[in-house]
Amino acid sequence: MAKTLPERPRAVLVGVQLPxxxxxxxxxxxxxxxxLVHTLGFDAVATLSQRRQRLATGTVLGSGKLKExxxxxxxxxxxxxxxxxxxxKAREKWEAExxxxxxxxxxxxxxxxxxxxxxxxxxxxxxxxLDLEATAIEPGPKPTVxxxxxxxxxxxLRNLERATGAQVLDRAGVIVDxxxxxxxxxxxxxxxxxxxxxxxxxxxxxSSGGSERQQGRGSGDSAVxxxxxxxxxxxxxxxxxxAAIQKDQDQRRYARRDQLRxxxxxxxxxxxxxxxxxxxxxxxxxxxxxxxxxDTTVRAMQPETRPRILVSxxxxxxxxxxxxxxxxxxxxxxxxxxxxxxxxxxxxxxxTWAAQLEVTRTVLREIGAxxxxxxxxxxxVDRLDAAAREALSAAHPEAIQLSAHQPDDVAMLRKQxxxxxxxxxxxxxxxxPYARQARIGEVYEHTTVVSQAYDETGSRLRVRGLPxxxxxxxxxFQE
Ligand SMILES: Nc1nc2c(ncn2[C@@H]2O[C@H](COP(=O)(O)OP(=O)(O)OP(=O)(O)O)[C@@H](O)[C@H]2O)c(=O)[nH]1
Ligand SMILES: [Mg+2]
Numbered sequence: 001m002a003k004t005l006p007e008r009p010r011a012v013l014v015g016v017q018l019p020x021x022x023x024x025x026x027x028x029x030x031x032x033x034x035x036l037v038h039t040l041g042f043d044a045v046a047t048l049s050q051r052r053q054r055l056a057t058g059t060v061l062g063s064g065k066l067k068e069x070x071x072x073x074x075x076x077x078x079x080x081x082x083x084x085x086x087x088x089k090a091r092e093k094w095e096a097e098x099x100x101x102x103x104x105x106x107x108x109x110x111x112x113x114x115x116x117x118x119x120x121x122x123x124x125x126x127x128x129x130l131d132l133e134a135t136a137i138e139p140g141p142k143p144t145v146x147x148x149x150x151x152x153x154x155x156x157l158r159n160l161e162r163a164t165g166a167q168v169l170d171r172a173g174v175i176v177d178x179x180x181x182x183x184x185x186x187x188x189x190x191x192x193x194x195x196x197x198x199x200x201x202x203x204x205x206x207s208s209g210g211s212e213r214q215q216g217r218g219s220g221d222s223a224v225x226x227x228x229x230x231x232x233x234x235x236x237x238x239x240x241x242x243a244a245i246q247k248d249q250d251q252r253r254y255a256r257r258d259q260l261r262x263x264x265x266x267x268x269x270x271x272x273x274x275x276x277x278x279x280x281x282x283x284x285x286x287x288x289x290x291x292x293x294x295d296t297t298v299r300a301m302q303p304e305t306r307p308r309i310l311v312s313x314x315x316x317x318x319x320x321x322x323x324x325x326x327x328x329x330x331x332x333x334x335x336x337x338x339x340x341x342x343x344x345x346x347x348x349x350x351x352t353w354a355a356q357l358e359v360t361r362t363v364l365r366e367i368g369a370x371x372x373x374x375x376x377x378x379x380x381v382d383r384l385d386a387a388a389r390e391a392l393s394a395a396h397p398e399a400i401q402l403s404a405h406q407p408d409d410v411a412m413l414r415k416q417x418x419x420x421x422x423x424x425x426x427x428x429x430x431x432x433p434y435a436r437q438a439r440i441g442e443v444y445e446h447t448t449v450v451s452q453a454y455d456e457t458g459s460r461l462r463v464r465g466l467p468x469x470x471x472x473x474x475x476x477f478q479e
């Protein structure tokens with residue numbers, strides 16, 4: 001779907017293995033970052049990894065490793081001290097204040113700033129820095145992008161850019177950019193723009209052209225301040241627009257409240273959209289990339305049941321999802337909150353599936369959706385051998401194993417979903433007065449009609465449905 005660009009930018013990945021992070025978890029983190037970077041359209045041509053007690057405050061990496069990184073990208077490997085460094089620190093301080101109080105913080109001056117150069121010793125303890133591997137790089141032009149697997153402060157980001165001469169992105173920045181590219185609906189685009197502006201605002205700086213800088217820092221800061229104000233206005237505008245859309249959706253959701261709803265939730269790339277397609281016959285996007293889906297789609301399960309069962313496809317999760325993004329997709333996830341059944345879709349062929357499931361559970365717990373009944377679905381078992389499948393069912397006998405690509409498996413899942421709803425249904429009698437026969441369709445929409453008889457008051461229906469739906473129908477026909 002994405003156009004192939006003539007030349008993909010080359011990127012170096014940077015990761016620090018902190019105490020308590022196992023080799024496997026660290027490697028999996030970097031492998032996932034590589035996929036994210038690839039989804040964004042870059043080629044990851046080298047990975048620089050270092051074991052440290054903590055992230056270096058100035059540049060994440062120790063000075064030796066930083067030089068190694070700069071050698072790959074053609075940078076100096078040091079953070080220039082002096083005017084530029086000071087200005088940057090001043091801005092950093094000012095921005096930190098502005099973050100704490102968005103309405104204030106224009107008057108900070110650079111006079112009392114310390115040098116931007118990282119204090120030697122403390123963060124550069126050679127004894128605690130271990131090179132995990134020699135840096136191998138694929139042959140070709142010098143990489144122009146550095147992607148760090150940690151959240152960078154605006155100051156760290158700038159220091160790294162100065163030292164490497166490359167464009168620097170952190171993990172959150174990569175994810176925000178992917179969301180920005182993949183958002184399709186008006187709503188998703190607004191949500192992503194809010195997250196993006198929130199992410200970018202503290203990272204704003206004057207253009208590196210130098211003209212502003214020559215005019216003195218004061219004018220540079222006010223240019224930034226102007227941009228900031230624009231961002232604040234735009235954010236207010238977006239929030240207003242979003243609130244209007246969401247009101248609309250709340251109404252639509254309210255209209256669906258009596259329907260049987262099941263939501264597909266899980267880590268990105270687990271196969272949610274594939275299952276959505278298979279269960280509903282809808283043409284939602286399926287792609288071997290991260291965050292292919294950003295919009296919630298709701299479709300009736302096919303072949304259609306009476307009453308219909310609605311299936312929703314939702315945005316995928318990832319570890320270290322930027323907080324703003326989670327917040328902005330909260331309304332999308334309301335879909336999951338309102339479902340009567342959650343299908344936790346797991347890519348069983350991914351060795352890190354358990355950690356991925358934990359991430360999913362954590363986010364859903366945060367929005368309060370953990371009280372919704374759920375079933376664990378091991379997808380992609382076509383990639384497992386018999387022994388692995390057996391081990392999986394021994395450890396998780398309650399889970400459903402399937403492949404979204406296997407029609408028989410999907411038919412079995414459909415039956416299980418129907419059985420779930422059947423189990424929570426009750427039988428009741430509804431009397432529809434002759435004067436209200438025109439609305440009899442509502443009964444068929446929300447319940448299964450077992451039998452129908454007529455008497456002097458109207459038609460008498462024996463129905464099966466969810467207790468809530470039956471209560472509402474009874475009330476509505478009595479009024
Ligand atoms: N082998 C195999 N591949 C599968 C299966 N289900 C999905 N896939 C593949 O996995 C990739 C991701 O599938 P999607 O359905 O887009 O995953 P998703 O969970 O919707 O991902 P996001 O929308 O990015 O969160 C695609 O390349 C699918 O073809 C399966 O059962 N077996
Ligand atoms: Mg999807």
